[in-house]
Amino acid sequence: DVKVTQSSRYLVKRTGEKVFLECVQDMDHENMFWYRQDPGLGLRLIYFSYDVKMKEKGDIPEGYSVSREKKERFSLILESASTNQTSMYLCASGTGNQPQHFGDGTRLSIL
Amino acid sequence: QKEVEQNSGPLSVPEGAIASLNCTYSDRVSQSFFWYRQYSGKSPELIMSIYSNGDKEDGRFTAQLNKASQYVSLLIRDSQPSDSATYLCAVGISSGSARQLTFGSGTQLTVLP
Numbered sequence: 087d088v089k090v091t092q093s094s095r096y097l098v099k100r101t102g103e104k105v106f107l108e109c110v111q112d113m114d115h116e117n118m119f120w121y122r123q124d125p126g127l128g129l130r131l132i133y134f135s136y137d138v139k140m141k142e143k144g145d146i147p148e149g150y151s152v153s154r155e156k157k158e159r160f161s162l163i164l165e166s167a168s169t170n171q172t173s174m175y176l177c178a179s180g181t182g183n184q185p186q187h188f189g190d191g192t193r194l195s196i197l
Numbered sequence: 198q199k200e201v202e203q204n205s206g207p208l209s210v211p212e213g214a215i216a217s218l219n220c221t222y223s224d225r226v227s228q229s230f231f232w233y234r235q236y237s238g239k240s241p242e243l244i245m246s247i248y249s250n251g252d253k254e255d256g257r258f259t260a261q262l263n264k265a266s267q268y269v270s271l272l273i274r275d276s277q278p279s280d281s282a283t284y285l286c287a288v289g290i291s292s293g294s295a296r297q298l299t300f301g302s303g304t305q306l307t308v309l310p
Contacts, residue, residue: 117296119297128300128301128302128303129241129285129300131297134297144297176240176241180296180298182296183228183229183248183289183296184229184246185229185231185243185246185287185298186243186287186298187243188240188241188242189240190239190240191239191240
């Protein structure tokens with residue numbers, strides 16, 4: 087089974103802090119994705135990566151950056167957290183035409 | 198804008214009935230189609246994949262794809278209260294350097310005991 091592990095299930099941070107969300111997959115997938123999910127807005131793609139050190143913006147990249155130094159690890163960075171970034175963050179990995187597999191999610195609250 | 202449309206529901210069916218969930222998509226070159234189940238507060242879980250026209254059955258679940266009509270559906274037979282969840286339709290597209298998924302907004306299903 088594919089295993090996608092997110093570092094935290096719940097996280098509380100303060101406005102202006104730099105926040106790191108970590109994601110690790112164990113299936114050697116070349117593609118990794120970060121989404122956020124908000125009530126009424128569905129799943130929205132923030133960034134994705136198709137190879138080590140390669141990244142592309144998704145639909146809502148503003149206020150976020152990403153890092154992929156190793157194939158199995160994909161990090162989402164909130165440069166200066168704001169209250170409108172309070173959300174559920176979901177990491178996923180996949181390969182080719184196959185489905186994406188999701189981690190358990192991180193529920194992030196920015197106070 | 199590539200879109201995936203689902204009836205948001207909520208959809209309620211009695212236990213033992215067939216639940217029918219529908220999804221339409223706008224991008225004619227889409228090649229892969231998925232259904233995810235998401236329980237409240239949890240992450241999406243893959244339940245069905247379908248790539249070619251016709252029906253695909255897995256246990257109580259049947260996915261149906263009609264590329265000419267740009268339509269994909271999910272049937273759940275003998276619905277159980279444990280099937281109560283939000284069901285997300287996802288369509289695979291090639292965009293940029295990786296295959297991405299476009300998700301519908303989900304259909305909330307409630308199975309009544």
